[in-house]
Amino acid sequence: MNIRVLPEEVLLARLPVYQYRAWSRAWAQALHELFHTPSLAEGLSTLALLTGTPLDAVEQARASARGLEELLKELAPDWERRAQDGDDRCRISRIPGGVVGVEIPVDEEGLRQWLLRYKRRESALDRFITEDIQLLCQLQVAIDHARSHESVLITGETGTGKGALAEAIHVMSGREGFSPINCTAITASLLESELFGHKKGSFTGATQDKEGLIAAAENGTLFLDEVGDLATEVQPKLLRVLREREYRRVGETEVLRTQARFIAATNANLFESVADGRFREDLLQRLSACHIELPPLRERQDDIFLIAEQVLRTARHSGQLTEPVRTLMNRYEWHGNVAELSDAMRYAAVASRGAPIRISHLPDALVEEAYPPAGTASQILLTAQVLDSSDASKDYDTLPESLDAVLEEHLKEPPPIANNGEVDELVMAFVQLAFMWPGNPVPLTQAALEKALAQLRTVSLLSELRQQLSASHFPNDIISTLNARLGAELEDVKGPPLLGLAIQVLMQLLGSENPDDRSHLLEWALKFQKVVPMIVHLAQALRQHTEEPKPTTVTAISVPPTRPTPFARVPGTKDWLDPRNRPVVEKAVRATGGVKNRAGKLLKLNSASYVAKVIRAHDLETVCEELVQASRAERSKRTQPSRAPRKGRQAPTGVQHDDAVKGEERDEAKQ
Numbered sequence: 001m002n003i004r005v006l007p008e009e010v011l012l013a014r015l016p017v018y019q020y021r022a023w024s025r026a027w028a029q030a031l032h033e034l035f036h037t038p039s040l041a042e043g044l045s046t047l048a049l050l051t052g053t054p055l056d057a058v059e060q061a062r063a064s065a066r067g068l069e070e071l072l073k074e075l076a077p078d079w080e081r082r083a084q085d086g087d088d089r090c091r092i093s094r095i096p097g098g099v100v101g102v103e104i105p106v107d108e109e110g111l112r113q114w115l116l117r118y119k120r121r122e123s124a125l126d127r128f129i130t131e132d133i134q135l136l137c138q139l140q141v142a143i144d145h146a147r148s149h150e151s152v153l154i155t156g157e158t159g160t161g162k163g164a165l166a167e168a169i170h171v172m173s174g175r176e177g178f179s180p181i182n183c184t185a186i187t188a189s190l191l192e193s194e195l196f197g198h199k200k201g202s203f204t205g206a207t208q209d210k211e212g213l214i215a216a217a218e219n220g221t222l223f224l225d226e227v228g229d230l231a232t233e234v235q236p237k238l239l240r241v242l243r244e245r246e247y248r249r250v251g252e253t254e255v256l257r258t259q260a261r262f263i264a265a266t267n268a269n270l271f272e273s274v275a276d277g278r279f280r281e282d283l284l285q286r287l288s289a290c291h292i293e294l295p296p297l298r299e300r301q302d303d304i305f306l307i308a309e310q311v312l313r314t315a316r317h318s319g320q321l322t323e324p325v326r327t328l329m330n331r332y333e334w335h336g337n338v339a340e341l342s343d344a345m346r347y348a349a350v351a352s353r354g355a356p357i358r359i360s361h362l363p364d365a366l367v368e369e370a371y372p373p374a375g376t377a378s379q380i381l382l383t384a385q386v387l388d389s390s391d392a393s394k395d396y397d398t399l400p401e402s403l404d405a406v407l408e409e410h411l412k413e414p415p416p417i418a419n420n421g422e423v424d425e426l427v428m429a430f431v432q433l434a435f436m437w438p439g440n441p442v443p444l445t446q447a448a449l450e451k452a453l454a455q456l457r458t459v460s461l462l463s464e465l466r467q468q469l470s471a472s473h474f475p476n477d478i479i480s481t482l483n484a485r486l487g488a489e490l491e492d493v494k495g496p497p498l499l500g501l502a503i504q505v506l507m508q509l510l511g512s513e514n515p516d517d518r519s520h521l522l523e524w525a526l527k528f529q530k531v532v533p534m535i536v537h538l539a540q541a542l543r544q545h546t547e548e549p550k551p552t553t554v555t556a557i558s559v560p561p562t563r564p565t566p567f568a569r570v571p572g573t574k575d576w577l578d579p580r581n582r583p584v585v586e587k588a589v590r591a592t593g594g595v596k597n598r599a600g601k602l603l604k605l606n607s608a609s610y611v612a613k614v615i616r617a618h619d620l621e622t623v624c625e626e627l628v629q630a631s632r633a634e635r636s637k638r639t640q641p642s643r644a645p646r647k648g649r650q651a652p653t654g655v656q657h658d659d660a661v662k663g664e665e666r667d668e669a670k671q
């Protein structure tokens with residue numbers, strides 16, 4: 001088999017341009033090390049990395065090869081075998097003339113590793129935390145051009161590190177002084193005088209001769225920040241400096257020469273500015289002898305966490321982020337890039353006081369943008385994401401807190417479900433919630449569904465989903481995929497996980513028309529003491545705002561037109577779960593000294609489900625029952641001959657209303 005060194009156009013077809021550039025740089029270096037310098041080991045490992053070939057195979061091939069041609073011939077059979085085995089890094093190609101050859105494999109991960117190694121050699125770049133191949137490729141360009149004399153243009157959104165990179169390039173260049181100037185901050189005439197200097201008396205206020213920054217940076221670097229805002233009057237003068245290395249101080253005729261190195265940065269699109277006539281094309285060309293484009297943070301998802309954890313550690317925090325925070329950080333756009341991320345993490349480090357970072361520790365603006373408090377659907381989604389947090393569902397004590405933070409922030413005033421559009425949105429939210437797909441809405445394609453289903457392990461959820469996804473909303477192939485998956489799941493029942501149950505309960509509470517169904521589900525749900533009560537709480541909150549009869553046209557979820565069954569209908573729990581019995585229940589809980597603190601804390605949260613949770617967790621059912629019975633007896637004794645129960649204010653059977661409880665408390669106080 002013949003081998004082929006990849007011609008440029010082949011590489012370009014296989015790699016994006018920026019990677020192609022880095023690959024050929026690495027390849028050239030590897031060959032140099034293999035055949036021209038004594039650093040054989042480096043060359044061998046680079047070749048192994050770039051081609052995804054085991055190091056020992058490369059070593060063996062190199063041992064018997066005298067040149068590149070021979071080395072590649074030795075390696076070709078191995079690459080050919082890989083190509084036949086379906087390794088898509090290796091390809092067999094037909095060369096015109098009927099010759100068949102094997103191309104050099106291109107291993108992107110290997111290239112990334114090489115770039116990381118390359119970056120680590122430059123301590124000036126240590127402050128750049130990244131494992132992103134796109135940024136690493138840009139840093140490689142910076143390293144390679146740092147020691148040259150040519151101008152560098154760094155572009156990228158605000159906060160991507162343009163200023164930091166300019167400084168790093170200066171350090172790597174070994175030049176003397178670094179003189180930065182922000183071209184936006186000052187007027188054209190002042191900028192001119194700052195850059196070129198001026199002669200005493202050349203304008204009002206020029207009380208003495210002044211040397212400009214260009215002169216100061218004679219053996220150093222002049223950094224023109226925000227160069228896109230450079231005043232048009234100054235542009236031709238700067239062009240002259242770059243082109244002819246000549247300039248004149250303001251108010252002077254003598255021509256001065258300079259050897260300063262220029263680095264410019266901007267977050268503006270200079271090509272657009274050229275088209276609009278705001279920036280000179282020839283100046284842009286001169287400035288961008290070497291152009292480095294820094295990618296925005298949202299395109300470097302892995303870097304978000306690397307940087308966040310580093311910033312947190314610097315702020316003496318463990319660097320731990322809860323899953324909901326990770327989800328939020330992934331879906332947030334980070335318009336201010338690394339600078340914004342660093343600020344947010346420093347804030348969170350203080351707010352969390354050393355605890356793992358939760359959503360409530362992040363700056364408000366960030367949370368609001370990531371989760372706009374829009375409609376019910378987005379609230380459910382948010383809750384889904386919180387529930388998706390593995391650490392939350394494991395930790396009994398912290399779960400209510402994390403959910404509560406979310407509920408507090410987003411359920412203060414849950415908007416009613418007002419129209420069909422919102423109901424549809426809600427169904428969509430259910431789908432996403434069920435898929436536990438963090439981040440942005442999932443386009444429900446067959447492929448997406450299958451990928452999502454691969455993450456699901458819940459029979460009950462799947463079955464519920466199948467019900468919810470009526471054929472009118474989703475294409476048949478999606479429904480049949482779901483059915484097939486359900487069948488497969490049913491064969492492998494291991495007990496549905498809590499989350500699935502919770503979601504099902506929520507769906508049922510909102511969707512079922514049959515009150516018995518709801519009671520049954522509630523009872524079932526209440527067996528789970530960690531997640532479910534919170535879901536019930538959420539469902540309750542939502543329910544309170546869906547009391548109005550729904551328009552008959554609503555088909556996506558049939559919202560029951562009547563008032564929902566109260567909690568108290570749940571057999572065995574009705575008395576102590578009824579919110580009107582709260583005072584009695586609270587009393588019962590407080591009466592048990594051992595649980596005072598925790599119960600007190602939970603009770604403050606003002607939710608029947610919390611109370612239920614406390615009661616269950618501490619086996620207080622009997623105490624509660626007794627108290628309820630006692631107060632019921634007391635009440636009937638008091639009301640019997642003289643007072644008939646007032647209409648409309650009577651609690652369900654066996655339930656005591658506030659007046660009676662208050663009366664009871666007053667009696668106690670008197671005694």
Ligand SMILES: Nc1ncnc2c1ncn2[C@@H]1O[C@H](COP(=O)(O)OP(=O)(O)OP(=O)(O)O)[C@@H](O)[C@H]1O
Nearest residue numbers: 127128129130158159160161162163164267338339
């Ligand atoms: N990859 C990175 N890893 C760690 N810190 C980074 C990274 N990129 C940038 N930073 C840090 O982010 C901060 C902002 O960077 P810098 O001020 O250089 O951005 P900029 O693009 O010049 O912003 P602006 O356009 O607003 O001037 C700096 O503290 C810098 O060290």
